[in-house]
Amino acid sequence: MSSVATPTDLPYFDISDPSFSMQSEAVRDAREQSWIAKTNYGYAVLRYDEVADLLKDVRMSQGSAKWPEHHGVHSGLFYDWWSKNLLVLEGDEHHRLRRLLNPAFSPTAAKKLTPEFVALAEELVNNFADKGEAEFVQDFAEPFATRALCIMMGLDHKHWQFIAEHANTIGYALSITVKEDIDRIDAAVKELYDFVEELIQERQANPGTDVVSRLVQFSEGGDKLTGEELRNALVLMLFGGMDTTRNQLGLAMQTFIRNPDQWELLAADPSLATAALEEALRVNPTTRWVTREVVEAFEYGGIEFEPGTTVHLFTHSSGNDPEAYPNPEVNIVAEDRKPHFTFGGGVHHCLGHYIARADMSAALPVLAAALTDITVPGGDEWLPDSGNTGPVRLPIKFRRR
Numbered sequence: 001m002s003s004v005a006t007p008t009d010l011p012y013f014d015i016s017d018p019s020f021s022m023q024s025e026a027v028r029d030a031r032e033q034s035w036i037a038k039t040n041y042g043y044a045v046l047r048y049d050e051v052a053d054l055l056k057d058v059r060m061s062q063g064s065a066k067w068p069e070h071h072g073v074h075s076g077l078f079y080d081w082w083s084k085n086l087l088v089l090e091g092d093e094h095h096r097l098r099r100l101l102n103p104a105f106s107p108t109a110a111k112k113l114t115p116e117f118v119a120l121a122e123e124l125v126n127n128f129a130d131k132g133e134a135e136f137v138q139d140f141a142e143p144f145a146t147r148a149l150c151i152m153m154g155l156d157h158k159h160w161q162f163i164a165e166h167a168n169t170i171g172y173a174l175s176i177t178v179k180e181d182i183d184r185i186d187a188a189v190k191e192l193y194d195f196v197e198e199l200i201q202e203r204q205a206n207p208g209t210d211v212v213s214r215l216v217q218f219s220e221g222g223d224k225l226t227g228e229e230l231r232n233a234l235v236l237m238l239f240g241g242m243d244t245t246r247n248q249l250g251l252a253m254q255t256f257i258r259n260p261d262q263w264e265l266l267a268a269d270p271s272l273a274t275a276a277l278e279e280a281l282r283v284n285p286t287t288r289w290v291t292r293e294v295v296e297a298f299e300y301g302g303i304e305f306e307p308g309t310t311v312h313l314f315t316h317s318s319g320n321d322p323e324a325y326p327n328p329e330v331n332i333v334a335e336d337r338k339p340h341f342t343f344g345g346g347v348h349h350c351l352g353h354y355i356a357r358a359d360m361s362a363a364l365p366v367l368a369a370a371l372t373d374i375t376v377p378g379g380d381e382w383l384p385d386s387g388n389t390g391p392v393r394l395p396i397k398f399r400r401r
Contacts (some may be wrong), residue, residue, distance in 0.1 A: 011037040011038070013027070016043070017040045021284050023107050036301065037051045043303070044314055046321075048325075050300075050319040057298075057300075059294065060311060068173070073178055076182060077193075083234070084229075085235075100386050118150055120227070121144060124140050125366055134396055138393075142164055144246075144363055145242045148245065149237070153238075154211070166191055172237075196388075199210075199212060202306065212234065213297050247388065249360060251280065253367070253396070254391070254394070255279070256372050262332050263372070266365060272332050273361040275332040286389060289313060292312075292313070295309065319382075371400065371401070372398065372399050374396050374397070375398070376395065379395045381391065
């Protein structure tokens with residue numbers, strides 16, 4: 001339960017410091033001391049029960065809308081795209097867009113794609129499995145994430161490197177150095193908009209059964225997506241669909257390298273794929289926190305929240321909270337695990353989570369069936385352990401089964 005704490009005696013983190021780490025003893029110690037901490041951006045919520053409550057609290061809005069402005073970006077192509085996309089819209093506008101986009105991302109749509117996701121994973125693994133080593137991001141995570149996106153969107157796989165390159169560039173917008181990189185970010189957004197424009201025209205002329213075709217149909221007549229909304233949503237899909245999946249696959253590999261007994265369970269029983277993915281998402285999520293902004297003053301747990309205050313809900317910390325998970329270590333055969341919040345929660349839960357779960361749960365058992373005794377010999381590089389994280393490079397060595 002929430003322990004009452006006053007703002008003067010709360011733990012404090014500078015979460016923009018590159019050395020700040022969600023996996024640090026400092027975060028664990030703070031969670032034991034208090035359900036909430038102060039940060040240089042507002043508050044951080046550390047425990048599971050409070051994260052669960054506040055994710056659904058309607059007195060807070062999605063907190064990333066003002067991210068560019070907070071870092072000195074007030075205009076440009078990225079700014080215009082960001083300010084109008086589903087991630088940051090609120091109220092009736094958000095509900096309307098989500099209602100129109102939802103059918104394209106349904107569990108049924110995800111399930112139909114699974115055989116193609118499995119075939120893709122097998123193709124990529126077979127390219128390196130006999131070598132006994134690989135650079136996991138370059139050889140698997142990035143091409144899999146991007147080509148799975150091509151499958152979902154009905155794109156020729158020849159486009160995957162173009163999409164990956166531009167999504168990587170736009171990813172710099174989520175860094176605190178966004179202002180320094182804004183010119184190349186804007187250029188990448190423009191090129192994706194140009195790509196999407198051609199794609200829409202192609203699907204209007206030759207519709208198929210893919211997500212883009214369905215969304216194009218949703219944009220014609222009645223209460224439908226406008227042309228601007230359609231283009232914005234497709235650019236968001238090209239960016240978000242690649243970036244987070246690539247990062248999460250790298251983090252899942254790290255998780256099972258640290259828990260080889262669980263990897264062997266998955267290799268022996270591929271039906272554990274969903275449980276394996278959910279455990280990796282719980283203990284090692286790419287989205288380390290979900291951001292909210294207070295829009296209506298309220299009191300919770302002894303803290304007064306004023307309008308305009310930023311609140312980071314630490315999904316990594318909540319997913320490892322021993323109060324919620326008395327045995328928090330990775331266990332893919334555990335029963336009755338509480339749901340994690342890697343895909344957010346409340347109104348702003350991730351629209352594409354069914355597709356993301358489908359492609360990653362297809363990939364993991366293919367990897368486990370082929371690779372064992374996996375180690376990291378060194379040379380790995382990582383994004384900061386805050387916000388959205390993951391490996392930039394992850395060299396691995398292994399034995400083929």
